[in-house]
Amino acid sequence: MSTQSNASSDVAERLAQTRALMSRERIDAYLVPSADPHLSEYLPGYWQGRQWLSGFHGSVGTLIITQDFAGIWADSRYWEQATKELAGSGIELVKLVPGQQGPLEWLADEAKAESVVAVDGAVLAVASSRTLASKLYERGARLRTDIDLLTELWQDRPALPSHPIYEHLPPQASLDRSAKLARVRQIIAERKADWHFIATLDDIAWLFNLRGADVSYNPVFIAFALIGPQSVTLFVDSKKVPDPVRARLERDGINLMEYTQIGAALRELPKDARLLVDPARVTCGLLDYLDSEVTLVEGLNPSTLLKSQKTEADTAHIRQAMEQDGAALCEFFAWLDSALGREPVSELTIDEKLTQARERRPGYVSPSFATIAGFNANGAMPHYRATEAEHARIEGDGLLLIDSGGQYLGGTTDITRMVAIGTPSAEQKQDCTRVLKGVIALSRAHFPKGILSPLLDAIARAPIWSEGVNYGHGTGHGVGYFLNVHEGPQVIAYQAPATPQTAMLPGMITSIEPGTYRPGRWGVRIENLVINQEAGKTEFGEFLRFETLTLCPIDTRCLEVSMLDAEERAWLNDYHVQVLKRLSPLLQGTALLWLQARTIPV
Numbered sequence: 001m002s003t004q005s006n007a008s009s010d011v012a013e014r015l016a017q018t019r020a021l022m023s024r025e026r027i028d029a030y031l032v033p034s035a036d037p038h039l040s041e042y043l044p045g046y047w048q049g050r051q052w053l054s055g056f057h058g059s060v061g062t063l064i065i066t067q068d069f070a071g072i073w074a075d076s077r078y079w080e081q082a083t084k085e086l087a088g089s090g091i092e093l094v095k096l097v098p099g100q101q102g103p104l105e106w107l108a109d110e111a112k113a114e115s116v117v118a119v120d121g122a123v124l125a126v127a128s129s130r131t132l133a134s135k136l137y138e139r140g141a142r143l144r145t146d147i148d149l150l151t152e153l154w155q156d157r158p159a160l161p162s163h164p165i166y167e168h169l170p171p172q173a174s175l176d177r178s179a180k181l182a183r184v185r186q187i188i189a190e191r192k193a194d195w196h197f198i199a200t201l202d203d204i205a206w207l208f209n210l211r212g213a214d215v216s217y218n219p220v221f222i223a224f225a226l227i228g229p230q231s232v233t234l235f236v237d238s239k240k241v242p243d244p245v246r247a248r249l250e251r252d253g254i255n256l257m258e259y260t261q262i263g264a265a266l267r268e269l270p271k272d273a274r275l276l277v278d279p280a281r282v283t284c285g286l287l288d289y290l291d292s293e294v295t296l297v298e299g300l301n302p303s304t305l306l307k308s309q310k311t312e313a314d315t316a317h318i319r320q321a322m323e324q325d326g327a328a329l330c331e332f333f334a335w336l337d338s339a340l341g342r343e344p345v346s347e348l349t350i351d352e353k354l355t356q357a358r359e360r361r362p363g364y365v366s367p368s369f370a371t372i373a374g375f376n377a378n379g380a381m382p383h384y385r386a387t388e389a390e391h392a393r394i395e396g397d398g399l400l401l402i403d404s405g406g407q408y409l410g411g412t413t414d415i416t417r418m419v420a421i422g423t424p425s426a427e428q429k430q431d432c433t434r435v436l437k438g439v440i441a442l443s444r445a446h447f448p449k450g451i452l453s454p455l456l457d458a459i460a461r462a463p464i465w466s467e468g469v470n471y472g473h474g475t476g477h478g479v480g481y482f483l484n485v486h487e488g489p490q491v492i493a494y495q496a497p498a499t500p501q502t503a504m505l506p507g508m509i510t511s512i513e514p515g516t517y518r519p520g521r522w523g524v525r526i527e528n529l530v531i532n533q534e535a536g537k538t539e540f541g542e543f544l545r546f547e548t549l550t551l552c553p554i555d556t557r558c559l560e561v562s563m564l565d566a567e568e569r570a571w572l573n574d575y576h577v578q579v580l581k582r583l584s585p586l587l588q589g590t591a592l593l594w595l596q597a598r599t600i601p602v
Contacts, residue, residue, distance in 0.1 A: 008088035011055040014153065015090055018053065018065055021149050022118075028141075029107055030149060031119040031132075032063040037283055038201045039125055041486055042215050042369075044222065045158030047123065049150045052157075056085045058383060062103040063091070066110075073103040076472025077382040080519060098495040104128065108135030121145030121285030126277070129284035145284055160259075161214035165221050165240050167248070168209045168482060172363075172409045174313035177209045178252055180306070181232060187302035188227065193276035195269060196302070198225040200281045202484045203303040208234060208254065210245070211482070217369045218484045219407055224262045224286075231255060235262045263289045270294075278304070300501050304489055307481070309507035314481050315531060317410030318509070318549060321363060322529075325406050325413040326551035326579065327586035328357040328364075333419070333553075334594035340421070345394045347373040347386035350402060358406045368405035368412050368485040375400050375421065379523035382473055382515065397422035399432070399522045399558065405485055414485050414511055415550050416527035420557035431516045431524045432558040437463035438514035439526050440571045442475070442492075442546070446535050449505065449542040452498040453490040460492070460514045471515040479509040479529055504544060508532045512546075526554065551579050553598035561602050573601040 022030055032054075036047035042059060050056070050063045054070075058078035064071055074082050075096040082093045096102060101109070107117055117136055121129065124145060133143040150157065167173075184207065188196050198204055201220035205211055212221025224235040233255040241249075246256060257265065266289035269275065273294050277287065278301045287296070310318065332354045339345050350373035358364050374384040375392040379401035386392070394400060398421050405414035418432050442460040453476075458465075460475045474493025477486045489501040490508055513527035530546035537543070553576060564572065576599035583595055 008055070008090075011053070011089040011091065014053050015065065015070055017153055018149060019067055021152060022065070022067070025118070025147065025149075026116060027118040027144065027147075027149075028066060028112075028115040029110070029117045030065045031103070031107065031117060031124075032065070032150075033119070033123060033128075034060050034062065035123040035125070035283075037122045037286060038199050038222070039123075039281055039283065040201055040215060040218075040220075041484065042218055044161045044214055046160050048158075049120075049154065052154060053150075054086070054091050055089055056082050056091070057385075058082060064103055064107060073106075076517075080381045081383065104132045104135065107132065108139060111136050111139045111141035113140035115139075115141040116144050117141060118144040118147055118149070120148040120150070121288060122148065122283055124284055126279040126282055126284045126287060130279075145288070160237070161222060162237065162240060163213040163221070164242060165210050165212045165236070165245060166242075167245055168205075168211050168409070171313075172317050172482065173209045174311050174317075175209075177207065177254075180207050180209075180303075181227070183306060184227065184302045188276055191276055191297055191299060193274045193297040194229050195273050196227040196276040197266070197282065197286075198227075198301055198303065199283070199286060200278075200301065200304070202480055202487065203281075203301050203307065204234070205483060206307040206481075207303045208249070212240070213366075217367055217407070219365060219482060220484070222259060224259070226262075226265055233257055233265065235259050235265070262286070266290050276302075300489060305501075305505075307483070308478055308487060308489060309505055310481055310509060310531065311507065314411075315507065318481065318531070321406075321408040321411030322413060322549045322551050323582055323586060324361040324363060324408065325358065325415070326583050327591070328361045328406070329354075329415070329417075329552045330583060330587055330595045331360075331591040332357040333598075334591040336419070337594060338590065340394065347375060347378065347391045347394070348388070350394070350400075351386065351404075354402070354404055361406075361408075363408040363410055365407040365409060365482070368407045368414060372401065372403035372416075374523060376522050377520050379525075380517045380519045380521060382517065382523065382525070394421060397424065399424055399428050399524065401523055401525055403525065403527065407482060409482055412480050412482055412485055413550070414479060414527065414529060415552060416513055416525045417552060417555065418524060418526060418558045419555055424558055426560070428522055428524075429558060429560040430563065431469075431518070431522070432526070433560045433563040434464050434467060434469065435514050435516055435524045435526050436554065436559065436572070437564065437568060438475075439512055439528065440568050442512050442514075443528065443530060443548055444546075444567075444571060446543050446545045447504065448540075449534075449544050450503045451544075452500070453492050453502045453504050453510070454494055454496045454498040456504070457492050457494040460512060461494075464514060464516065469516055471517060473515065475514050476510045476512050479511060481509075504532055506532050506534055506544065509549065548575065548578075551582055553579055553595065555598065556600075556602055559602075564602070569602055576601070 400419040476492030515525035528550040535545035
């Protein structure tokens, strides 16, 4: 029997057990989001319940189980992967399309009077909980958030992570935790609150200048934080805090309590407390601990906006990290050019060699996400991941898509490059060139300070749309500073709500990564990171522009240069001049020769 058949059989058995438990608890529908109590994107094993129940390994997806239906809601990044992984499992793929019904709307429409929908409130955002409960109430149904069926179902559930915590120190940490806490307290007071509860891990890591390894690829640790009028408390497994770190935290007035004590601490807040919380970044299960008389002051976590605006000192370190990352990529690509046709090279080899090149660079800590190396048809899956069981060998003609990144003490990188293998076809070159035109269009844009970031999306898409082509993912996401590779509050995606929180401000780092995907044939994506810089003030207001941070040649062998106009060719040539100038001092031998060859003007 194949591995896929065994996996499908396991999932079918788990579905049967779940339905039996649902019958016992009188639950009509069970919702399993991809989330933890911190609403993280990448989850520790303990909270990978959706993956365990469904067998679908995509990082994002929502599972719903009823007595006669089971479905995974996933967006276009995961459609091919989900189709393969869900085959024969009894779980359907429900394709998430912008503007069409999502999982919460489906639950509400399907609910009958007096039916019960259950979800573990510890992993459901307050905002989502309110939306779903309201929709169910209109149908005479109710939402139950006080039960986690996985506690009984998942017998070999992984333990909570226990990696040690360490400090992010100067010079890379340009502001000390006391200064950050003072600024957060100032915003708390401005919002007329006296307490503030934080559950998001990157906010906590940034605020306290601490880092960890509890979540794959993101240097964060499992914790909560509670800031009061006279106190600051960090809730974390005490075994993870080395004595010297503990002493320095206590010296700075940080109280330490066990991670599991957060419920009791919230329950003990005074009834007249005014608690600042972000309803999109805290779960309903946590707020259920509060006394009903506690007043919630709702808004974006102050730290979310503060950490998104990198200081000038941060930016200097980020530029250095980008240079080291670019040098590592040049060494890798020089190896790749020499290896192709001379030794076996697969998508797995790409990941291995690229990671080794980064590991040789100063300040490198870890990958910032799982490397995506997709050759031809595999590149058509935006979040493809090669495995030992299923991967492609790099040979013949076509396109190789490589999306990778690194965590450095001085910054987080994320880059996608296309590589010509043999001789790409004319259509492949046209797709690559069209995507590059989108990158260039947005990279060159000037825009009003404070513009809502989703509104910028059409600039990158216009050259692609003009040929009747589109792509399903967003064009850009925020990026942290030696933190999460996906960071809010800004996002460049027309599908995202254009709320005041998404305003573009100086110092924000965002990706620009348009794409084109032809299922079963190939995929194209080119990605640089950019940072918002002041672009002057006129009678019409203040303006911003992008400074491109990423430093690595764009493979002109993948391009149909005749499709680029004079300004686009000038941008590409100017970019390559900067790449050559800044990376040459860090390279020698074949890597330097490769860089020089790949930055020849077009």
